[in-house]
Every structure is written in C-alpha cells, then in structure tokens.
Amino acid sequence: MLKNKTKFFFEKKLYENITNCNLIEPDQTVIFGLSGGVDSVSLLYALNEISKKYPFKIIALHVNHGIRENAVRDEEFSRSFAQSLGVKFISEKIYIPKAAEELKQGIEETARQFRYILFEQAAEKYNADKIITAHNKNDNAETVLLNIIRGAGLNGICGIALTRGKIIRPMLIYTRAEIEEYAHFCDLSYVVDETNLDIEYTRNYIRHEIIPLLEKQNSNTIENICNLSKLAKRDIDLLNGISHSDVIINDKLPPSILSRRIITQFSKHSDRTLSNKHIEAIMNTIYSAKSAIISLPDNLQAVIDKISFLITGEIQQIEEPWSFVLKQGENRYNNIEIILSTDKIKITEIIYNLSIQFVLDFDKIKGTIFARSRHSGDSFVCHSINRNVKKCFINKKIKKEVRDQIPVICDSEGIICVPYIGVADRVYNKNAERSIYLYISRNEVTDEER
Incomplete structure (x- = not known):
C-alpha cells in the first residue's frame, strides 16, 4: 500500500510540474540524459509511466566520458534499462581528460560542456523538442553554494534554472532523499559513480562535507537554499526588466543597474556565470570614463570606450576609440x-x-x-x-x-x-x-x- 502511494504521489507531482509549467507538450520528442545513476534512472522510469497517459516520445542518451574504469559498465546498464522500458537508446563517447588538458580547464567543467554539446547535437539529429536532465533540489543547493564560493553575484544565487532554451529540468522539485525513496519503492536498480565520492572535486566536497555540517544546524538547509534561489530569481527578473539594453552608455547609472546590464550582455554570449571580479573591473573602468579591453571567460572580451561598452568574441583594436x-x-x-x-x-x-x-x-x-x-x-x-x-x-x-x-x-x-x-x-x-x-x-x- 505504501509502495503504491509513494509511486502515485511522486508521479502525480512530476506530471503536474510538467503540465503546469508547459515543460513537455503532447506528442513532442525529448532527448533524455541517462547516466545510470539513481536520479536519471528514477526520472526516466517516472517519465515513461507518465508518457503512457500523456504521450510523448523519449530518446535516452548516455554519454561515456572516458574517465572511469566502470564507464563501459554504466553504458551497458543504461542501455539495458532503457530497452527494458521500451525506450530508444543512443550513446556517445568522448575522452574528457584529453579535452580538458587541451582546453586547460577542469575535468568537471569540460565534461559538462561536452555533455550539453552532445545533447544539442542529438536534439538536432532526431528533431527533438526538449532536452531533459535529472537535476534535483540537492544539485541546485550545491550549485548555489559553489557559485558563492567562486565569487558569483545574484545570478549565481539563482542556481539551476528550470528551463534554458530546449533544456528542461522537471525533477528540481524533489530532494535526493525523495528520489531515492521512489527508486526503493519501485525496485529500481542503478549504478553508483565512484567519482561522486571523491571530495577532491569541489562539488563533492560541498555535498559530503559542507552540507552535512549545515544540516546539523538546520535540517531544512536544502529547502532553505532552494527558496533563496527562487527569491533571487524574482529579483533578477525585475532587474533585467529595468536594465535591458544592448549597449551601456551611461556612466551615471547606479551600480545595481550597471552590473545587471553587464551580466545581461555577457549572458548573450555565454552560459557561464560572470564573476564579481570581472563585473567590478568593467564597472570601475566605465565609471572612470577610460577605454580598455578586459578579458572574460569563454574567450570573450569587454571592450570599453569611455562611456560605451560592448562584449564580443572578436579581437578588438581600440587604438583611437572615441x-x-x-x-x-x-x-x-x-x-x-x-x-x-x-x-x-x-x-x-x-x-x-x-x-x-x-x-x-x-x-x-x-x-x-x-x-x-x-x-x-x-x-x-x-x-x-x-x-x-x-x-x-x-x-x-x-x-x-x-x-x-x-x-x-x-x-x-x-x-x-x-x-x-x-x-x-x-x-x-x-x-x-x-x-x-x-x-x-x-x-x-x-x-x-x-
């Protein structure tokens, strides 16, 4: 009885989130990121159940990052699980360590970038309407803390967005504990990524060391951080509405609006969060009415010409800007x-x-x-x-x-x-x-x- 009740309410809440937020329309095709872990296995199982009454086509995509010895095991498990549900399965492989070395950036960041590139390519190939990932409330809370540590501003506190372009994250309404409970009552098997236990990775350190300490002070830590991200998102929406502009030309703007315009323009070129250090550098240059080029993440540049401002990926020459x-x-x-x-x-x-x-x-x-x-x-x-x-x-x-x-x-x-x-x-x-x-x-x- 408890098993059926848990399953029913989990899937009911997920269905309502999908329909109320217009995440998936009937008869659409979705690319689903299937890692084989408890989050993606549970979400795929629940979505497959929902699709029997609210029809949409699911294509499960597994990405083998070439990092771990058990990567082949995870791929085969994911293939077997998807096929057991009657879900189309595809897989892609890329050797992330080599790519990270060439790009001179971390393994985690490189894996994330290439994973989304492969998602987008699959969506284009199969004419899919949406891309689904299995991020949950814990992931969101970890992201907020990670962004704070890295020096991000209000944008970073917003955490993981429910939607971004074709990408949707319908499971942000659940904690990891709720997902594991659902998997238990549905008798779902899943694989465990041993790298998620390695606290040498910053996110894992936050997950296994920082959050447990915070939960000793307040057991609602995850919920409270997620509520904070919602409130920050509301403020961001308001500031974006006030400060929307393609070009910054007023050195008299208050810092709250000027910084928002900088962030808005940067977001047109990159999905990354612009650090407070970069924002302050741009603002200080604008307020001093100087001309400068400031290097930004993703090979972008802020080109400041006294009171005008532009973010571009092209190499700029400002020998005599005016x-x-x-x-x-x-x-x-x-x-x-x-x-x-x-x-x-x-x-x-x-x-x-x-x-x-x-x-x-x-x-x-x-x-x-x-x-x-x-x-x-x-x-x-x-x-x-x-x-x-x-x-x-x-x-x-x-x-x-x-x-x-x-x-x-x-x-x-x-x-x-x-x-x-x-x-x-x-x-x-x-x-x-x-x-x-x-x-x-x-x-x-x-x-x-x-």
Missing part, C-alpha cells in the same frame, strides 16, 4: 561636425552622399544621444532588416580608414542611425509629433571616398 555626448546645436570632434536640433535647418551640402539629415522620433529616443566610433559586431534593424554596420560599409566600398571615422549615433538602447545606412526602425516615424534632426558632415571628404 565617443562624445551630443548637445543641442553644433558638436565637433576632430573633422566631424554633428548638428542636433529640434527644428528643421536648411543645409545645402550633401552629407556622406547619403542624406542631408536624419529625422528621429523625439519620443522614441531613450536617454542620452551620443556619437562613437564603430565597434566590431555593430548592427541594428533598419527597414525591417538587421544590418551589420561593417558589412554595409564594405558593400558600399567605403575604405577602412574612412569607415573608422564615420560616427555611429546611439542612445541608451543602442544604435539609432549610421551614415550610409539609415535610421533604426525603433526611432523612425515620419509622422512623429516631435522630431530630432541630425546633420552630419566630415571635412575633407574626397570624391573617391564618396
């Missing part, structure tokens, strides 16, 4: 002249052989308008097309030395107009009640440059 805020009236920088006005001005000379003026919707401008040098990766939507600034210049056969002198005009949300290309759709409105007029010229423009 930027300046535009005030109403005449603005001059070297051989560039920009007139900003709320009134239409009669201008007779042709500017950049493109247009005499740019007309912008006053009410759609966000924050300060400023001009800056072109950055690698600059792009904006103009005439419903996302236009890469460099490619547009090249297509128009503009020489590099000329390209580097053409001002890119921005507001606090990014590019608003560029000579030779046009005005960003988000600030264009020919019927605007109030307009801003920009007149841009550069001295000594030769016929060849035109």
Whole structure:
C-alpha cells in the first residue's frame, strides 16, 4: 500500500510540474540524459509511466566520458534499462581528460560542456523538442553554494534554472532523499559513480562535507537554499526588466543597474556565470570614463570606450576609440561636425552622399544621444532588416580608414542611425509629433571616398 502511494504521489507531482509549467507538450520528442545513476534512472522510469497517459516520445542518451574504469559498465546498464522500458537508446563517447588538458580547464567543467554539446547535437539529429536532465533540489543547493564560493553575484544565487532554451529540468522539485525513496519503492536498480565520492572535486566536497555540517544546524538547509534561489530569481527578473539594453552608455547609472546590464550582455554570449571580479573591473573602468579591453571567460572580451561598452568574441583594436555626448546645436570632434536640433535647418551640402539629415522620433529616443566610433559586431534593424554596420560599409566600398571615422549615433538602447545606412526602425516615424534632426558632415571628404 505504501509502495503504491509513494509511486502515485511522486508521479502525480512530476506530471503536474510538467503540465503546469508547459515543460513537455503532447506528442513532442525529448532527448533524455541517462547516466545510470539513481536520479536519471528514477526520472526516466517516472517519465515513461507518465508518457503512457500523456504521450510523448523519449530518446535516452548516455554519454561515456572516458574517465572511469566502470564507464563501459554504466553504458551497458543504461542501455539495458532503457530497452527494458521500451525506450530508444543512443550513446556517445568522448575522452574528457584529453579535452580538458587541451582546453586547460577542469575535468568537471569540460565534461559538462561536452555533455550539453552532445545533447544539442542529438536534439538536432532526431528533431527533438526538449532536452531533459535529472537535476534535483540537492544539485541546485550545491550549485548555489559553489557559485558563492567562486565569487558569483545574484545570478549565481539563482542556481539551476528550470528551463534554458530546449533544456528542461522537471525533477528540481524533489530532494535526493525523495528520489531515492521512489527508486526503493519501485525496485529500481542503478549504478553508483565512484567519482561522486571523491571530495577532491569541489562539488563533492560541498555535498559530503559542507552540507552535512549545515544540516546539523538546520535540517531544512536544502529547502532553505532552494527558496533563496527562487527569491533571487524574482529579483533578477525585475532587474533585467529595468536594465535591458544592448549597449551601456551611461556612466551615471547606479551600480545595481550597471552590473545587471553587464551580466545581461555577457549572458548573450555565454552560459557561464560572470564573476564579481570581472563585473567590478568593467564597472570601475566605465565609471572612470577610460577605454580598455578586459578579458572574460569563454574567450570573450569587454571592450570599453569611455562611456560605451560592448562584449564580443572578436579581437578588438581600440587604438583611437572615441565617443562624445551630443548637445543641442553644433558638436565637433576632430573633422566631424554633428548638428542636433529640434527644428528643421536648411543645409545645402550633401552629407556622406547619403542624406542631408536624419529625422528621429523625439519620443522614441531613450536617454542620452551620443556619437562613437564603430565597434566590431555593430548592427541594428533598419527597414525591417538587421544590418551589420561593417558589412554595409564594405558593400558600399567605403575604405577602412574612412569607415573608422564615420560616427555611429546611439542612445541608451543602442544604435539609432549610421551614415550610409539609415535610421533604426525603433526611432523612425515620419509622422512623429516631435522630431530630432541630425546633420552630419566630415571635412575633407574626397570624391573617391564618396
């Protein structure tokens, strides 16, 4: 009786989590990460039971990392278990120690990176809608503590996300003890990864040494840490809503918003957590109105040009970066002249052989308008097309030395107009009640440059 009750409520809670959070839709195909351990075995068994009434197709994927002597045993067990459930089984093998050595990073981090790469490749190959991993509450609590130790900020306290792209983690609602209880009552066999007992690995040290000490003080340690991560996620969502922007251009922003913008832009390029050390370095440079390149994880760079900021994977050259805020009236920088006005001005000379003026919707401008040098990766939507600034210049056969002198005009949300290309759709409105007029010229423009 107890066995049936435990099984029923475990699967009922899992089903409600899947349907209430729209994790899996009926008739979808999912790639399931099956290690052979108690977490993945229990989740696969429960999902297979649920799929009998709420149909979706499961493909179990086992990754042999080539680390342990028992890796072949684990793969064969996983194959046998999946086949016993009638679940399609596939496996992949990669020699992680060699990859970690070549990448000059830890075994754990390298294994995680390659595992997700293989998950994504399998999802593409089998046209799968979702990728499922068997992370639980204990994993989440360990991740939060691990991130705190590494110096992460609020993002790190958020822990493991329920969803990220195609990846879903439906078992984050259970503790490891609840999962082991379910496996026991369902008579499920599983393998034990002996490396999970090695406290030389930081996560294992937290699992076997730190958390037990904390639980002696409070038996609800796991639940409390997971609740903290939920509260942090709510604050993150609020800050993201306030601070969303592609380009940071205001050195007067408070640290809470500026740091959030840095994190938001970094997250567009990497799944890793940006350390507080890197965030502080970027913020200090912006607040000091200096230009610099700061190296970041995953071969990324923060390129800071006084009050503007960009994260990119490309090698940047900032030999002579420049930027300046535009005030109403005449603005001059070297051989560039920009007139900003709320009134239409009669201008007779042709500017950049493109247009005499740019007309912008006053009410759609966000924050300060400023001009800056072109950055690698600059792009904006103009005439419903996302236009890469460099490619547009090249297509128009503009020489590099000329390209580097053409001002890119921005507001606090990014590019608003560029000579030779046009005005960003988000600030264009020919019927605007109030307009801003920009007149841009550069001295000594030769016929060849035109």
